[in-house]
Structure formats: structure tokens, C-alpha cells
Amino acid sequence: MQQSKEIAERFPDLHPPFEAQAAIAEANRCLNCFDAPCTGACPTHIDVPRFIGKIARDNLRGSALTILDANVLGASCSRVCPVDVLCEGACVLHRYNKKPIEIARLQRFAMDGFHAAGGTLGRKSREERPEKIACIGAGPASLACAAELRQCGFQATVFERRPLPGGLNTYGVAEYKLPAHASLEEIELIRGLGVEFRYETEIRTQEDLVTLEREFDRLFLGVGLGAAHRLGIPGDDHRDVIDALQFIARYKTADPPAVAESVAVIGAGNTAIDAANAARRLGASNVAILYRRGERHMSAFAFEYEHAKQEGVQFQWRVMPVKIDSDERGICSIECVRVAIGENGVLAAVPGSNFHFACQQVIYAIGQSPLLELLSACRGVELSHGRVVVNRATGATSNPKYFAGGDCVNGGREVVDAVADGKRAGIGIAQVLKVAPQRTSSPGAPEAAHA
Amino acid sequence: MPKQPDIAVNFAGIHSPNPFWLASAPPTNCGEQIMRAFDAGWGGAVWKTIGEPIVNVSSRYSSIDWNGQRMMGFNNIELISDRPLEVNLREIAEVKKRYPKNAVIASLMVESKRESWHTIVAQAEDAGADGLELNFGCPHGMSERGMGSAVGQVPEYTEMITAWVKEKASTPVIVKLTPNISDIRVIARAAKRGGADAVSAINTINSITGIDLDTLIPRPNVDGKSSHGGYCGPAVKPIALNMVQQVASDPEGALPILGIGGIATWKDAVEFILLGCGTVQVCTAVMHYGYRIVEDMIDGLTNWMVEKGFAGIEDFRGLSVPKVTEWKHLNLSYKIVAHIDEAKCIGCELCYIACWDGAHQCIYLDRVSGPIDGPVDLHTKPPAVEAATRASIAVTPIPKLDGRGDGGNATPLARIPRVDETECVGCNLCSLVCPVEHCITMVEVATGAKPETWAERTAAGECTPPAVTQH
Numbered sequence: 001m002q003q004s005k006e007i008a009e010r011f012p013d014l015h016p017p018f019e020a021q022a023a024i025a026e027a028n029r030c031l032n033c034f035d036a037p038c039t040g041a042c043p044t045h046i047d048v049p050r051f052i053g054k055i056a057r058d059n060l061r062g063s064a065l066t067i068l069d070a071n072v073l074g075a076s077c078s079r080v081c082p083v084d085v086l087c088e089g090a091c092v093l094h095r096y097n098k099k100p101i102e103i104a105r106l107q108r109f110a111m112d113g114f115h116a117a118g119g120t121l122g123r124k125s126r127e128e129r130p131e132k133i134a135c136i137g138a139g140p141a142s143l144a145c146a147a148e149l150r151q152c153g154f155q156a157t158v159f160e161r162r163p164l165p166g167g168l169n170t171y172g173v174a175e176y177k178l179p180a181h182a183s184l185e186e187i188e189l190i191r192g193l194g195v196e197f198r199y200e201t202e203i204r205t206q207e208d209l210v211t212l213e214r215e216f217d218r219l220f221l222g223v224g225l226g227a228a229h230r231l232g233i234p235g236d237d238h239r240d241v242i243d244a245l246q247f248i249a250r251y252k253t254a255d256p257p258a259v260a261e262s263v264a265v266i267g268a269g270n271t272a273i274d275a276a277n278a279a280r281r282l283g284a285s286n287v288a289i290l291y292r293r294g295e296r297h298m299s300a301f302a303f304e305y306e307h308a309k310q311e312g313v314q315f316q317w318r319v320m321p322v323k324i325d326s327d328e329r330g331i332c333s334i335e336c337v338r339v340a341i342g343e344n345g346v347l348a349a350v351p352g353s354n355f356h357f358a359c360q361q362v363i364y365a366i367g368q369s370p371l372l373e374l375l376s377a378c379r380g381v382e383l384s385h386g387r388v389v390v391n392r393a394t395g396a397t398s399n400p401k402y403f404a405g406g407d408c409v410n411g412g413r414e415v416v417d418a419v420a421d422g423k424r425a426g427i428g429i430a431q432v433l434k435v436a437p438q439r440t441s442s443p444g445a446p447e448a449a450h451a
Numbered sequence: 452m453p454k455q456p457d458i459a460v461n462f463a464g465i466h467s468p469n470p471f472w473l474a475s476a477p478p479t480n481c482g483e484q485i486m487r488a489f490d491a492g493w494g495g496a497v498w499k500t501i502g503e504p505i506v507n508v509s510s511r512y513s514s515i516d517w518n519g520q521r522m523m524g525f526n527n528i529e530l531i532s533d534r535p536l537e538v539n540l541r542e543i544a545e546v547k548k549r550y551p552k553n554a555v556i557a558s559l560m561v562e563s564k565r566e567s568w569h570t571i572v573a574q575a576e577d578a579g580a581d582g583l584e585l586n587f588g589c590p591h592g593m594s595e596r597g598m599g600s601a602v603g604q605v606p607e608y609t610e611m612i613t614a615w616v617k618e619k620a621s622t623p624v625i626v627k628l629t630p631n632i633s634d635i636r637v638i639a640r641a642a643k644r645g646g647a648d649a650v651s652a653i654n655t656i657n658s659i660t661g662i663d664l665d666t667l668i669p670r671p672n673v674d675g676k677s678s679h680g681g682y683c684g685p686a687v688k689p690i691a692l693n694m695v696q697q698v699a700s701d702p703e704g705a706l707p708i709l710g711i712g713g714i715a716t717w718k719d720a721v722e723f724i725l726l727g728c729g730t731v732q733v734c735t736a737v738m739h740y741g742y743r744i745v746e747d748m749i750d751g752l753t754n755w756m757v758e759k760g761f762a763g764i765e766d767f768r769g770l771s772v773p774k775v776t777e778w779k780h781l782n783l784s785y786k787i788v789a790h791i792d793e794a795k796c797i798g799c800e801l802c803y804i805a806c807w808d809g810a811h812q813c814i815y816l817d818r819v820s821g822p823i824d825g826p827v828d829l830h831t832k833p834p835a836v837e838a839a840t841r842a843s844i845a846v847t848p849i850p851k852l853d854g855r856g857d858g859g860n861a862t863p864l865a866r867i868p869r870v871d872e873t874e875c876v877g878c879n880l881c882s883l884v885c886p887v888e889h890c891i892t893m894v895e896v897a898t899g900a901k902p903e904t905w906a907e908r909t910a911a912g913e914c915t916p917p918a919v920t921q922h
Contacts, residue, residue: 028519031886034804034833035816037866040840043847056519085848094860095797096887299849392844414847424844 003179006256010281011175014307015079015105023109027056030101033092038103041090043420044071048087052106064114067107068121072147072423073140075115075186076169077416078107079178082270082301086416121189124151131433134159134216136203139167140415141406141422142222143190145395148426150193154433157216158195161202164253167224169415171249174274176281180252206377213401218429220395221378221388221404222422225368225412231266235324236364240331244275244365251278260360262286264334265313266321268298272365273305276313279363288314288357290321292339292347316357320349324362333358371408378402387411395425396432403429456756457763458749460494462729463623463649463707465582467554469494470720470764471748474711474732475558475584475627477529478742482542486549491742492749495554497651497732500531500586501539502560502571505593513660513670515686524686525735526660528671528678530592531560540578547579555579556625560586560598563608565615572619582622585613585647587638588629588654590681600654603629606641613645623648625709628698631657635694639704651709651732652698653691655681684735688713692726699727699772715744717751724764725771783908784900787877787893789814789870795890798866802881802891807833813874814881819865827874872896 018026030052038048046067054063067074083089083104091100131154135142138160146156164170169183191197203209203223212219228243230236244265250257259282265272268291279287289308291298294317298305309315316336323335338353370386380399382389388397388404395403405421407413458469472495473479473488480499488496507529515524532539547555557575561567575583586593587603594601602608609626616624626642628635630653639650657679662669669677691712698704710723715736723731736744761767791802806814812827816836823829846853870881882891 025519031799031801033798034800035836035840037798040843041845043845045841045843045845082847092797092799092862095862393842410846413849417846420845 003175003181004256007175007179007251010256011179011278014174014176015108017112018102018105018109020109023055023106024058026102027052027106029093029099030056031092037090037092038087038101041086042070043086043414043416044077044423045420046070046074046087046107048103051110052101052103055106055110060110060113061117061119063110064119065122067110068114071416071419072121072144072190073169073186073415073419074107075111076140076173076178076183077419078104078111079182080169080173080414081416082303082414084303085301115185119189121147121151121193123153123193124148125153127153129153129155129433129437131155131217131437132157132215133218133220133429134212135220135222135422136212137167137221137223137406138162138165138187138197138199139222139224139406139418140169141224141418141425142167142220143187144419144422145220145222145403145405145426145429146195146422147190147193148423149430150190150195152426152430154430156195158197159201159203159212160197160199163199165197165199167222168245171253172245172271172274173252173415174248174277175252176277204374204377206379209377209379217433219378219402220422220425220429221375221381221397221402221408222406222418223371223374224407226371226373227369228364229367229369231321231324231362231364231366233321233323235326235331236362238324238326238331238362240326240360241324241362241364244271244363245368247275247363248278251282256282259284260330262359263288263361263363264321264357264359265289265363265365267291267365267367268293268300268315269365269367270300270304272363273300273308273313275363275365277308277311279361280311280313284361286314286359287312288316288359290316290319290334290336290357292318292320293341294318319357320347321362322349322354325356331360331362334362368412375408385411390425391428393424394428394431395421396428400432454762456753456761458752458756460730460764462554462709463582463625465495465554465556465623466552467494467730468552469749470724470728470730470752471745472496472554472556472709472730472732473737474734475500475556475586476734476738478734478737480532481534481539482546485542485546485555488737488742488745489546489550489553492745493553493742495556495581495730497556497558497584498532498539498543498580500558500560500589501536501575502531502598503562504533504535505530507533508673510671510673513680514684515660522684522735522739524658524660524682525684525738526658526671526680526682527655528591528673528680531558531586531589536574540574543575543578543580547581554581556582556584558584558586558627559616560589560593563597563602563612568612568615569619572616576620576622580622582625582648583616583620584625584627584651585616586627586654587612588627590629590631590655590657591679600629600631603627603638603654604632606637609638610641610645613642613647617646625649625651627654627711628652628694629654630690630694630712634697636697636701636704639698639701639706643704643706647706649707649709649729650698650704651711653687653694653712655683656687656690658682683713685713685715688719688722692722695723695728696726696772696775699769700775715739717748717755720748720752721755721767722771724768726775727769727772729764729768779906779909780904782902782904784898784902785895786898787895788872788875789877789881790892790894791868791870791881792890792892793862793867795887796862796867797887797890798862799886800866800868801884801886803868804833805880805884810878810880811874811876813871813876814868815871816865816868818867818869822869824871 032049051063051066087103088100135146135158149156166183263279263284265276318339319336333356338350382398403425406418475497485496511529514522517523557580589599593599626647710728711732720731885891
């Protein structure tokens with residue numbers, strides 16, 4: 001899959017890759033801390049000083065393999081991780097000369113070199129094992145889980161309802177951070193290990209799950225979150241009221257959507273910002289983020305907020321949409337009311353403060369619901385607040401047949417968190433299966449798999 | 452406004468506006484270069500060695516880079532001047548005429564015959580050279596022909612040729628010493644016996660700088676082969692300082708010394724002067740950055756002299772010579788321990804791992820878990836520290852899910868190491884690896900013991916020196 005010329009022009013790299021000389025100069029700034037805080041802060045615990053040192057010492061392949069050993073999606077993580085609050089945020093140089101090492105760009109440099117050289121993933125064990133694991137969803141959590149298991153010799157199959165793998169990496173990350181084709185190239189390495197992918201195969205019902213339970217020794221739930229929360233106001237069913245994730249997926253993997261002159265984005269999380277920036281880049285001259293609370297409470301990272309301001313996105317604080325007005329030509333405006341925030345953070349509409357924000361499109365990004373229909377079909381898998389309850393160290397759920405990780409467990413975090421969950425679950429599954437080797441032959445007996 | 456110090460020198464009778472001379476090397480290959488160097492501020496120049504013209508090879512140089520910095524060490528296989536002798540002599544005369552206040556030294560190397568040396572001495576002095584530097588140090592090429600270090604490695608030859616030169620010379624004679632010898636003082640003494648007025652130290656060190664890992668050919672590559680060269684640049688400074696100190700403190704060999712070896716800054720120059728050098732010579736740094744570097748050498752030296760209250764070079768020359776002694780005269784009762792300034796500590800833990808793996812296992816990461824006193828076995832070892840981090844579950848902090856962090860950026864207490872002062876041997880290692888200036892300092896602790904050296908202790912019969920065993 002190639003990036004279209006238009007998308008390439010409108011969404012150039014936000015953080016351009018290092019030239020080799022610059023990478024080496026940057027790598028040489030690294031102090032090589034012991035028990036480095038960057039490594040500790042990384043959810044996948046990439047050995048950062050080690051891979052950076054290998055760049056400095058002209059061992060690019062070793063550098064990439066160091067990254068991949070900890071994080072099989074090291075390439076996409078180098079582009080999408082909010083490193084300000086992770087590795088780079090933890091860099092001791094903040095307290096030295098205020099210039100943390102550019103870890104993400106160095107990681108991308110190593111990974112780009114690896115991909116350019118046609119690198120392939122290695123196995124962690126040469127043993128070939130008969131046990132089969134189904135990973136449901138082809139997002140980062142399942143990919144990491146499947147890769148870990150396959151590298152240890154297990155048979156892993158990934159089920160994905162969409163036509164492409166990668167989950168949000170392919171469909172949901174702003175193109176100036178991670179183009180869809182880069183996500184797909186990275187997943188090719190996992191396929192190269194021998195992981196099987198079944199696309200456009202949605203696992204939805206209890207019958208689907210029972211079928212999988214018969215065929216597979218363990219099931220890994222890496223299904224992410226479900227439908228986006230709707231605005232729930234009159235007029236929200238208009239065709240120009242769009243779910244932010246669908247909007248992003250469409251411009252990334254289909255033809256770029258037509259964007260109106262003026263766009264209102266509801267919500268102030270990272271997805272809202274990605275959508276607002278995309279609307280700007282796709283041609284909207286007036287894009288405003290409307291948020292019911294203040295600047296201090298927005299859930300987007302500070303650097304994302306700064307970026308959006310540079311993109312020309314406007315912010316309206318303490319406003320709540322109440323109605324979307326449209327006529328036969330389309331949406332005319334969104335009616336909002338101003339919000340007062342009380343002592344305990346309780347929001348209250350200010351009577352008589354209603355106003356109309358003129359726009360022709362409304363994009364909403366106010367969160368996603370859990371995939372309750374599927375999750376509650378997993379018999380014996382305990383849920384809490386719509387999230388799967390797991391042992392964080394192993395990904396094990398209350399049903400020994402099931403493991404889980406990623407957004408369906410953590411409520412919606414970053415790619416790297418999903419990778420870490422998936423990898424821990426992969427290790428957890430491998431440990432269980434090694435203690436009690438088996439092949440499922442008797443159908444429908446998940447309890448028998450209890451180790 | 453303090454009085455501007457005078458940095459002019461009178462070195463063995465040779466006058467120069469400052470102590471910064473160019474060493475005999477490519478930067479002093481011809482008159483045009485040397486005149487530009489004098490314009491830039493260099494006080495003197497030792498002409499690229501003249502003698503019978505030679506033929507050079509290409510390539511000629513190679514270097515060692517370190518941590519992204521180029522030319523930490525530099526190596527050459529270039530020979531002496533490849534220009535006709537009469538051209539060099541004519542240009543010496545021209546430079547001297549146009550720059551009478553700058554020192555122009557002729558570096559000489561001819562075959563080991565008395566008449567040859569007499570001839571070249573006369574030619575150089577007739578051209579107007581202020582002094583003569585005898586190149587007994589060149590370690591490559593010329594040595595295979597019985598010249599350069601082939602002379603400088605044999606005290607008898609050094610003494611003999613120096614004496615031949617002195618028979619003829621009316622200007623000061625400087626013998627350039629090779630470091631490629633087990634005791635440089637032996638040659639310095641020979642030069643002194645031969646009548647030398649001064650020595651310059653050190654010449655380049657025999658070296659192979661590295662190998663191309665694709666072709667397997669060492670550098671520099673001359674059509675598929677290499678040859679050992681002469682090593683110089685910042686990497687050799689400590690070796691040069693030691694050899695200068697040895698010569699300066701040797702009563703039988705002490706002569707005015709021209710310091711050479713890795714000098715690139717005013718600080719380097721001050722160190723050589725503190726060990727007794729009257730002037731210094733620079734080559735590699737100029738080959739790297741050009742003549743312009745002398746500006747800060749003069750400026751930095753002058754500012755330092757103002758700060759320290761030195762009116763002239765002689766005020767501080769040699770002040771560090773008596774501060775170097777033999778190990779047996781060091782005070783065994785002196786004790787220092789490492790002190791970590793936790794306000795400055797950035798938490799890199801380089802001191803911790805250096806102490807555990809490279810020193811004496813007395814820095815601990817137990818500020819949070821509480822100090823454990825006692826034997827080393829009770830402390831968590833580095834592999835366990837790392838393993839705990841790898842096994843920890845870290846997540847991206849998301850304000851919506853996790854609430855707001857404190858936003859503080861102070862070094863966490865758990866990452867600030869603690870020195871067990873009762874175990875610390877005061878080796879300095881932690882303070883050397885610490886990237887933060889003045890974060891780890893070595894603090895003297897009173898032991899109550901009277902000062903005592905190994906020499907005193909053995910003299911008092913408290914210890915018997917162990918018998919020397921051959922391995």
C-alpha cells in the first residue's frame with residue numbers, strides 16, 4: 001500500500017528522520033546511564049542506552065535487534081510514542097543541560113536502517129511447538145502477543161475484522177506520525193515469522209468464541225475498544241457528523257474525504273487533536289476544538305496541544321454542544337452553551353449563554369465504549385468497568401483459556417502499552433503451555449487447560 | 452585594571468613574543484605558510500626538517516576518532532621536507548627579514564657524517580635561523596635510513612652528532628627527543644653531554660592507528676599496504692607530560708625544554724610550562740583547525756596569568772615539577788572519600804556501576820530502602836537492580852486515567868547513590884565518571900594518623916619491602 005501523492009504532500013513527517021552523521025552525533029551525547037530511567041519508563045523496557053550505543057559504535061543491525069527484542073513494533077513506536085512523557089521525559093539530561101537525548105528519532109533511525117537492509121525477525125527458540133493460540137484483533141497488543149509466541153515456536157493466528165492488520169497503527173495514527181504503509185511494512189516482519197493472519201473475520205458472538213476455543217489452546221483478547229461515544233444531541237445523526245476515528249481511517253486508507261470550510265471538533269483528547277489537525281491539512285480553513293472543561297483538564301498531551309495550535313486549530317473552552325442545526329444543503333452550525341465549573345468540578349450549563357458556532361462538519365472524539373458485546377460473550381472472563389481484568393504480569397484472565405491485553409484491558413492507552421501487554425501475555429501463555437504441554441482435541445473444555 | 456602580563460620568552464637565548472611555536476611539520480612546510488602563521492600570532496616556528504629532499508607517499512595521515520570527536524589521535528608517515536634545500540634556505544632568509552621579532556628555527560636532518568652536519572649547520576645559520584633543532588626523533592622512514600630516531604634511540608650517536616653540530620653552530624642547538632625509548636632521560640643526558648643548549652620533547656610515538664574492517668588494510672593505506680607512523684594529537688599529551696617531567700627533574704639531563712605533544716589549548720600549554728617547559732610547540736591542533744587557534748592560546752594564557760597574578764612566564768614555569776615525586780614519598784595517612792552532592796546529582800548512576808564493577812563496591816542505591824550497613828554481600832547487586840526495572844510494569848501516564856502527576860523534575864531519591872564512607876578508598880573513579888561538574892567531590896577526612904610515606908615506613912622497619920619476584 002502506497003501513500004497517495006496528495007496525502008504525502010499534506011502530511012509530511014512531523015519529525016523527519018536523522019541523517020546518519022546527525023544520528024551518530026546525537027547517539028554520542030547519551031551518557032549510558034546504569035539502570036537507565038528511559039528504559040524503566042518505556043512500557044516495553046527497550047534497553048535504550050544499549051541500542052543508542054550500538055548506533056554510536058556503527059552496529060546498526062545490533063541496535064535494531066536490541067529494540068526489536070523488547071518491542072516488536074519498535075519502528076511504529078519510534079514514531080507514535082508520546083516520548084515526552086516516556087523515555088525522553090525520563091532522560092537525566094533534563095537535569096543536566098535541559099536537552100534530553102532524541103531517543104525516538106534514534107530508534108527510528110535504527111529501525112529505518114533495519115527495514116532498508118531487508119532485516120527479518122529472529123526466533124527466540126528453535127523448538128517447534130504444536131500448541132495453537134488465537135489472537136483476536138490485529139492491533140499492537142495481538143501483534144506483540146502473536147510475535148512473541150511464534151518466536152518461541154508456538155502456532156499463532158491473528159483474527160481481524162478489517163481488511164488490513166495493525167489496528168489503530170494502520171487506521172488511527174495521524175499520517176504525519178506514522179503512514180499506514182509503514183505500519184504494514186512492520187507487520188510484514190511478523191508475518192515473516194510464520195504468524196497466520198485471517199482478515200475480515202469478525203469474532204463477535206459466543207458461537208464464534210466457542211469455535212475458536214475448540215480449535216485453539218489459548219485465546220488472546222486484543223480487541224481494543226468499541227464504538228465511539230455519540231454526542232447524543234439533536235441532529236447528531238446527520239451524515240456530516242463524523243466519528244473522528246472513522247474520519248482518520250478514511251483519509252489514511254481510502255480516498256481523502258472532502259473537508260468543509262469550517263469544522264467543529266468535539267472533545268479535547270489526542271484523537272480530537274489528530275482529527276482537528278487532519279481537517280486543517282485536508283483543507284478546512286477554520287477548525288475549532290470545543291471542550292466542556294478548561295485547558296488544564298484536556299486529556300491530550302501538552303505537546304499535542306502545542307502542535308494543534310501551530311496547525312492553526314482554535315480552542316474554545318467550557319462550551320458544550322446542545323444541538324446541530326442543518327438545512328437541505330447540510331449543517332449550518334452547532335449550537336453550544338457555556339459551562340460553569342463548580343467547586344467539585346461539577347459542570348453546569350450557564351442559562352442564556354447559548355451561541356451558534358458556524359460550521360459545515362462536526363467531528364466527535366469524546367471517547368470509545370468498551371466492546372461489551374464481545375467481552376461479555378467470553379465465558380468466565382471477569383470484567384470491571386467494561387475492562388477485562390487480568391494479572392498485569394502475565395495477561396491471564398479469570399478464565400485460564402483466555403489472556404488479554406491492550407486497550408480492552410487498560411481502557412485506552414498508547415501503542416507501546418498495548419505492545420507491552422501483548423508481549424507479557426505472550427510470555428505468560430508460553431509459560432503456561434510449557435508447564436502443561438497440550439493440544440486441544442477435546443472441544444469445549446477450557447477448564448481442562450488450567451495449568 | 453590589572454597590569455597586562457608579559458608573555459614574551461627568552462628561550463635558551465632565542466627571543467619570541469610568546470611561548471607558542473609551531474612544531475616542525477606540515478604547518479611549517481614553506482615560508483608563505485610561516486608568514487601567515489606569524490600574522491595569526493604564532494611566536495615562533497620550527498621549519499619542516501630540511502636536509503636532502505625526499506619522496507613522499509600518498510596517503511600519509513590517519514587518525515583516531517573518539518565518541519564522535521575527530522582526530523583525538525593523529526598519525527603520519529610523511530618524511531622530512533620534499534622541497535629543494537636551497538628553496539627552503541632562501542625562504543628562511545626571507546621570513547627572517549620580514550619577521551625579525553619572531554623565532555625561526557631550522558630543523559635539521561642529514562646523514563650521520565660530520566661534514567654533512569657542518570655543512571647544513573652553516574647553511575641554516577647563514578640563512579638567518581635563530582636556532583637549530585636536531586631531528587633525532589622522526590620514527591618512520593628516515594629511521595630506516597639511519598637518521599631520525601635511529602640516532603635518537605642510541606645515546607652515543609646522539610652525543611656524537613650533537614657535539615659535531617656544536618663544533619660549528621653559533622646559534623642555540625636544540626635536540627628533539629624521541630619517546631620511542633624506555634627511558635627518555637638517557638638520551639637527554641647524552642644531548643647534554645654533547646653540548647646541546649636545549650631539548651624538545653616529545654617527537655611522535657610509533658603507532659598503527661587502526662585497520663579498515665572492510666579491506667583489512669591498516670591506515671593510512673598506501674596501495675594496499677601501510678607502515679607504522681608517528682602518533683600525536685590530544686591522545687599523547689599525558690605521555691608527553693610525563694616525559695617532560697622526567698627530563699625536567701633529572702639533574703644530569705636538565706636543559707631548557709620545548710614542550711611538545713598534544714598541545715591544543717592554552718591550558719595544555721600552561722601544564723607543559725608548569726612542568727618546566729620554556730616554550731611549547733603545536734602541530735596537530737593546527738592541522739585540524741588552522742593557525743587561528745593561537746588567538747585563544749594567547750588570550751587564555753594571558754587571562755589566566757592575570758587571574759593568578761603572574762607577570763611573566765618565568766613566574767610560574769616549573770612550579771609543578773617539585774609536586775611530582777616517586778610513589779614511595781606519597782603520604783599513606785592521607786584519606787579522602789567521595790561525597791555526592793544530591794542537589795546536583797542527575798541520577799545517571801554511572802558512579803554506582805563504576806564503583807561496583809570497576810572499583811571497591813562502596814556506592815549503594817539504598818536511599819529509599821534504607822541504608823544497610825555491613826558486608827558487601829548484604830547489598831543488592833547491579834544485576835538485581837536492573838532485573839527489577841525490567842520486571843516492573845510501566846505504563847504511559849495518561850492524565851485522564853491516572854490523574855495529574857506532580858510534574859516535578861527533581862532526581863528521585865531512589866536514583867541518588869550513597870557512598871559508604873567507611874568503605875570508600877578514595878580512588879576518585881566515581882568523581883571521574885560523574886558527568887556533572889562538582890557533583891562528586893573528594894573530601895579529606897581526618898584519620899588522626901601522622902603523615903607517613905612508604906619510604907619512611909620501610910626505613911623505620913615497620914614493613915619489609917617484599918622480595919622482587921620474576922614472573
